[in-house]
Amino acid sequence: MDTAAGSRSELHLISFPTCPFVQRPVMLLQEKDVPFEVTYIDLSDPPEWFLRLSPRGKVPALKTEHGPLFESQAICEYIDETTEGSLLPANPYERAHDRAWFQLASEDLFVPLYLMIGASTRKDADEQGIKLKVTLGRLEETLYGRDWLSGSGKHFGMADVACAPFVMRVADAKARGWFDLFEGFPQINAWADRLQARPTLRSSVPKQYAEVEQKGLEDRDSIWLREPQRAETGR
Ligand SMILES: N[C@@H](CCC(=O)N[C@@H](CS)C(=O)NCC(=O)O)C(=O)O
Numbered sequence: 001m002d003t004a005a006g007s008r009s010e011l012h013l014i015s016f017p018t019c020p021f022v023q024r025p026v027m028l029l030q031e032k033d034v035p036f037e038v039t040y041i042d043l044s045d046p047p048e049w050f051l052r053l054s055p056r057g058k059v060p061a062l063k064t065e066h067g068p069l070f071e072s073q074a075i076c077e078y079i080d081e082t083t084e085g086s087l088l089p090a091n092p093y094e095r096a097h098d099r100a101w102f103q104l105a106s107e108d109l110f111v112p113l114y115l116m117i118g119a120s121t122r123k124d125a126d127e128q129g130i131k132l133k134v135t136l137g138r139l140e141e142t143l144y145g146r147d148w149l150s151g152s153g154k155h156f157g158m159a160d161v162a163c164a165p166f167v168m169r170v171a172d173a174k175a176r177g178w179f180d181l182f183e184g185f186p187q188i189n190a191w192a193d194r195l196q197a198r199p200t201l202r203s204s205v206p207k208q209y210a211e212v213e214q215k216g217l218e219d220r221d222s223i224w225l226r227e228p229q230r231a232e233t234g235r
Contacts, residue, residue: 164201
């Protein structure tokens with residue numbers, strides 16, 4: 001067990017080191033300077049006690065003083081509502097907008113990026129890259145005239161937290177010379193730079209992140225480890 005900040009915390013996250021869904025509540029907790037504890041589990045052999053907390057067997061799960069919670073969005077909103085300040089906009093339309101992008105990021109950004117980075121053939125990687133480019137085109141339009149994705153676009157908020165793990169992984173893939181998904185998207189690049197300037201973007205992953213990520217890609221026989229040159233869709 002790792003106490004991330006302070007002790008006697010009432011919030012206890014169940015995690016896997018490379019999971020982008022867990023990174024969201026960790027970033028939120030760090031942004032709000034709220035103490036919490038973390039326990040890492042082996043997702044390939046999840047302990048019995050974890051399956052009682054998380055009915056779908058997925059991380060993150062959060063133990064609270066009231067009982068367990070699962071699903072990163074529910075967890076983030078619970079944390080946001082029960083701690084000081086709020087990263088969810090007060091305006092109902094803007095709050096709904098943040099929730100919609102939270103959901104979109106899970107399904108249309110995290111999943112295809114995971115499949116693209118772990119793909120064992122160039123063809124499979126390219127297919128995911130094409131899907132991502134379509135979604136990124138929509139995001140580019142949405143970000144026009146804004147500093148942030150959240151709310152009115154003036155302040156860092158929940159929708160930005162929701163997408164931050166994706167932005168970090170795209171930046172890492174570019175740094176490794178694999179692909180640059182944000183090429184040709186100036187609004188996204190400016191927003192990604194703002195996100196990368198926040199210390200919590202990197203502090204929200206544990207020190208074993210790179211090692212576990214590398215091992216996961218080796219196990220999946222990732223094309224990027226074998227042939228790291230850029231794919232057609234990433235140019
Ligand atoms: N919709 C879930 C997705 C969580 C998720 O897919 N977590 C992955 C790890 S990154 C997991 O626990 N996978 C284990 C499994 O599917 O058995 C959320 O937002 O929390």
